[in-house]
Amino acid sequence: MAVPKKKLLDTVWNTTTFLLTKQPEDFVESHRVKIVIVGSGYTGVAVGIAILFKRLASEVVFIDADEELAKAEAEDISHAAAFLGDPKILGTKDYSMAREATVCVITVGDKATSEDDGFLLDNNLTIFKDVIPKVCKYAPNSILLIVTAPVDILSYAAMKLSGFPPHRVMGLGTFLDSCRLQYFVAQKLGISASSVQASVICENGPTSVPIWSAVTVMGIKLKDINKDIGTKTDPESWGELHAKVVESDKDLITRKGYRCWGIGICAAEVVDAIVRNTCICITLSTYLKGCRHGLEKDVYMSLPCIVGRNGVQTLLRHPYTMEEQELTENSCRAIYETQKSILHTLE
Numbered sequence: 001m002a003v004p005k006k007k008l009l010d011t012v013w014n015t016t017t018f019l020l021t022k023q024p025e026d027f028v029e030s031h032r033v034k035i036v037i038v039g040s041g042y043t044g045v046a047v048g049i050a051i052l053f054k055r056l057a058s059e060v061v062f063i064d065a066d067e068e069l070a071k072a073e074a075e076d077i078s079h080a081a082a083f084l085g086d087p088k089i090l091g092t093k094d095y096s097m098a099r100e101a102t103v104c105v106i107t108v109g110d111k112a113t114s115e116d117d118g119f120l121l122d123n124n125l126t127i128f129k130d131v132i133p134k135v136c137k138y139a140p141n142s143i144l145l146i147v148t149a150p151v152d153i154l155s156y157a158a159m160k161l162s163g164f165p166p167h168r169v170m171g172l173g174t175f176l177d178s179c180r181l182q183y184f185v186a187q188k189l190g191i192s193a194s195s196v197q198a199s200v201i202c203e204n205g206p207t208s209v210p211i212w213s214a215v216t217v218m219g220i221k222l223k224d225i226n227k228d229i230g231t232k233t234d235p236e237s238w239g240e241l242h243a244k245v246v247e248s249d250k251d252l253i254t255r256k257g258y259r260c261w262g263i264g265i266c267a268a269e270v271v272d273a274i275v276r277n278t279c280i281c282i283t284l285s286t287y288l289k290g291c292r293h294g295l296e297k298d299v300y301m302s303l304p305c306i307v308g309r310n311g312v313q314t315l316l317r318h319p320y321t322m323e324e325q326e327l328t329e330n331s332c333r334a335i336y337e338t339q340k341s342i343l344h345t346l347e
């Protein structure tokens with residue numbers, strides 16, 4: 001309906017009041033899916049982009065101690081928000097912006113580069129002691145997805161520091177390692193990665209365990225064709241592919257200075273499983289109460305998990321071979337050896 005010219009000129013107005021009958025501040029904010037990403041470095045931004053391209057969130061908040069970085073990254077992406085389903089994208093150092101988040105992805109990390117894993121753990125643990133309580137204060141019902149390395153130890157620390165039930169704290173663990181093994185196996189066979197099922201479990205690190213007994217193509221076990229697959233006596237040296245998986249991060253960092261895309265895409269897949277309650281089965285670092293894997297200690301390590309709206313809903317019971325079971329116990333022990341050095345600081 002046309003507004004009489006006389007009436008408009010008589011009222012105080014600006015372009016917005018002229019164009020819209022209701023002011024933006026009167027709009028009701030209903031049903032938002034807010035995803036918070038703590039850490040706006042290479043990894044955090046890759047996670048954010050992957051989430052946005054999948055249109056999983058109506059709001060993505062980047063939180064970083066370097067507020068200008070977080071704001072600039074959010075703004076850079078926002079300029080093309082029209083092609084991402086018009087989400088709200090914000091950058092801040094203010095943790096109150098995490099309020100009512102569905103998922104909080106933790107990618108904070110110390111900038112210092114050191115070959116010493118103990119140094120990395122100490123520094124990142126100090127950051128976690130600062131960051132995790134703040135996130136949990138404002139997003140007490142969220143699910144925490146830990147990406148920061150060493151991911152198994154820091155997922156355990158995050159569970160302790162948050163006070164969240166273990167099913168709501170998970171680490172990205174060996175999810176990307178499983179994808180990498182799937183990719184390398186597919187390359188060797190000359191077929192597509194999505195036609196191959198492959199998983200790597202336990203530590204996200206050198207003691208990770210490739211489950212060769214369950215590498216399949218259309219249900220056909222490669223182990224039924226080559227009974228020595230992945231072992232030292234394997235004439236086809238499939239085990240080299242696992243070595244490539246373990247070396248992947250180092251290799252990419254040597255060649256391009258950092259790595260972020262694979263991890264970003266995997267993290268978005270987990271967020272997708274939570275937001276849409278898809279109940280997919282993937283290898284994630286999850287809480288294991290003592291005894292389950294031959295060690296009477298509680299640890300976080302990767303196993304095939306069913307993931308949905310409540311986080312890790314359940315675990316898959318897998319019939320591992322004797323050799324795989326033995327390697328699993330070794331890996332579990334290796335994780336606990338590192339974890340025990342920080343236990344007293346978490347009480």
Ligand SMILES: NC(=O)c1ccc[n+]([C@@H]2O[C@H](COP(=O)([O-])OP(=O)(O)OC[C@H]3O[C@@H](n4cnc5c(N)ncnc54)[C@H](O)[C@@H]3O)[C@@H](O)[C@H]2O)c1
Binds near residue numbers: 204
């Ligand atoms: N599991 C994996 O496969 C995998 C893959 C990639 C990265 N990562 C891990 O993710 C982490 C981040 O890697 P990156 O390459 O993005 O590093 P990065 O240095 O680019 O980013 C880290 C960000 O954390 C921020 N930060 C540091 N301390 C903070 C604090 N107290 N509060 C808020 N923000 C803080 C920094 O300002 C920085 O922007 C590392 O621990 C890395 O090892 C793991």
